[in-house]
Amino acid sequence: MWTGLVVFVGIMATSVDAMKTPSILCIIHTSKGSHKTRLAVILDTWAKKCDDVLVFTDAPLEYDVPHVYFPMMNTRDHSWEKIRRVFRFAFEDMEKKYDWYLRADDDAYVLVDNARTLVKEHDPEKPAVLGYRWGFFEPRGYVDGGVYIVSRAGMKVFNDIMKNDTICPDFHRAEEDQEISRCLAKVGVYPVDTRDKLGRERFHHFHIDEFKSKYLVEFIKQNSFYGYKKFPEAISDTTVSFHHLTPYEMKVMDYLLNQLERKRGKLDASVLTSGRSIFSFLS
Template identity: 35%
Template sequence: MTRIGTTHAARVNFLIGFAIGFGIAGLLAFVNMANLHGTAVPYNSLLIQQMHRYDIGHEHAAGPGDMYSRGKERHITSHKELDEDRGTGGRDINLDSDSHFHHDDNILAKKLEKTVRVLCWIMTSPKNLDTRAVHVRNTWGKRCNKLLFFSSETNTTFPTIGLNVTEGRNHLTAKTIGAFRYVYEHFYDEADWFMKADDDTYVIVENLRYFLSDHNTSQPVYFGHKFKKMVKQGYFSGGAGYVLSRQALKTFVEKGSNTTICKQDGGAEDAEIGKCMSKLGIVAGNSTDMLGRSRFHCFDAETHLFGGYPKWYYNYDADGAKQGQENISDYAVSFHYVRPLKMYSMEFFVYHLRPYGIISQTQSLNFEKGL
């Protein structure tokens, strides 16, 4: 390129950069002026939208395996979108090898680990073992008192427990009923609470135990992210995960096999389980914290922070489809549609990253004991 051509390109780049900077500055000025005049302007939302529009057309130089290239990053709100994801790109990830792992004061967490025993079982499939389930096993799953994976086929190496159920979304209800029955028959005495989650769910198990610590496992109750349709008391999102008390599990398995009461297969799994629970007298409890903030989430953290919900969600969510950090509990329990790499990002941010000089204190965010 000639010197004249180089100079011209530099001027064009300068003008583009100047225009973008001027536009953002104008946006900030608009927000500030609107706030001064008492007009409520969603500052974060506007800024993020503007930056996102810019990023869509300006991908950075990245390799073909970089799933976080600008313009390709998007909120995932369905399993179809998650299936299009490229996983970890063949990377072998092990955060436990960190030689500077924190030595935090975990006395309270360890105490709850013994007194609030949680069995976690993961709904998966043969094709998802190496792309999804393995990352649950490598991250949050190891903090459960007992971790089980249920599939349509037995895999003695992974391992998974095979159920006599045809694979596919049309049979998730039968798969769920079969998994809970297996748990009840083999592990009922080894846990106090029994959580069902998907292989793209991320759970902060310590926060789950804290939430459950003020509830009675001898009561027929279960908790999760509540939807308000189809069932009078509401029902819980399957993807966000829901957790049953010992009494709820006992009642569900012993009485829920009655086909005149509960549908045994077909339909939307979480809705059918919710209908069954309601008919059996198992209470759909409240899982929000004392400030009314959500703990279980049926989308990933970014979606609940910044919005971008699918249209159906506004009609289903029992708490009004709120967004923003003021609506997410500091002791959040779960997020859904979490990409494999983001599982490890969550591990880093929750269990490794610390701001120097700030010592976090425990908060009392549970309601008084009871339902």
Template identity: 30%
Template sequence: MPHTFLLSGAVIGFVLCHLFVKSIFELSGVSRQFIKAEQRFPLELNISSWKTDEVAKQLFSKVRVLCWIMTQPQNLQKKTQHVRASWARHCNTVLYVSSETTDFPTVGLNVSEGRHNLYWKTIRAFQYIHTHHLHDAEWFLKADDDTFVVMENLRHLLCQYDPEKPVYLGHKFRVFIQQGYMSGGAGYVLSRAALQRFVQGFRSGQCQHFSSLEDMAMGKCMETMKVRAGDSRDEKERETFNPFPPTSHLLPPDNGKQSWGYSYYPTKKGPGCCSDYAISFHYISPIEMYVLQYYTYYLRAFGYKHRFNPVVSSNCTLKS
């Protein structure tokens, strides 16, 4: 009887392992197919009366964003490759930050993996970027390997700010920190001046690693170094950075009660939850990365006039 159980366990284990490996290879194939398809059907964005993607191209040159993706060795094939195949290609510069250097490629930092080391990884990542990439961009975005970001919408927000002033933006939470702090999962972006102050805070001892809660501890350092926690909502006071998937923001919970109370500003459910120019969503699976990529850049409703046409300043449309 014990031998029967042992044999059965071995067979079940083999089947589960086979299915897991098979799913990884299938998703790898999906990422390659998606890139090839996008090459066959080039992206063209129609923005009001401007020529195709002219505004997006101008902003790509004017509002340079370095994206660094927090990941780990076991996630490179499960998650990170799908970030690389989808939205990360719209960054000006992208770094994949892990505990090990690989040919993915990843930037390996001298930090162990685990949730209790997330803030250490964040500190070391920004210090590395300050040393090696400070002048490669004006803005520096931190995102997780399960965050989806619409880079064009991020640049539309950032073009209204001066990167030489200390500010950081994201989905603002109201607890613990007086001025609020930005959700780590939704992603947050630092101006060059904010990055410089963050690094200076650790050099001077004004900032410390005092908590494993990465986003809250980051917010404490930002407040200490007098980096303003900006308001990233759109003109209609709808959130652009979102800490959950679209369904969690659009649909009310089954019990009808508000399930999230950390947000700095009042939250809404339904189509008014999020900006038409939403920037990010969190807890996005690999398959959902490609679905959101399609919805963002390809799906259009014929003959439909968009409900929201924000004022676009000359800073966002004219070349320097």
């Protein structure tokens, strides 16, 4: 049963060239406490490069941005229930159709141009899900929930199968990434290998500073689908996303990748991998 209040406010203006392909709808997961902090920074930085933006949250937004909200599902534990409803709304109820649907947490920074380049290698008419690939829970792994991208055909498949409670049941759980991967795997859709030609990851679940943790390194070694690479060798210079960032770090990253690009020539994601941390040079 589809429950919860759903509200949609008109499509956000975009700075992306209308002729640019493939098209991407960015779907951002946030909550009321982050509307004026994390979400505000995202909308002022990387989200401007999306073709359109849809926010899903637990309360009405204080400004005119397209959003759906679920006041009765206001904790992380409702993530699986919410993403089902949001993806149904984005694919079935929104008039405009997109080639790709990019879902991101509100503490993620997405290099949308790199995402667009990556998806050009794939056919949106074939079911696909792209992101960081974990090697547990499902025999062929699951796609990490920090940032992942679903093709138009993949969205159709997911919207079809989640109407079947036997294949894709609706229940109360936080780990939406594991559940969507499990549902898609039942119909033969598995996470795509998104590493570059050197085997470096393009989607990054952890903050760079988190790699200092020996526990985390062991966790990655045991659970990553493709194994562990040391920092900075693990970071592709065609990286699509970073995760667990503060709003300040997002602003700094956006400045490095966009303002300096115009002033000093084109930069790629490798500029963020020098030194002890991508932000250590500021301290």
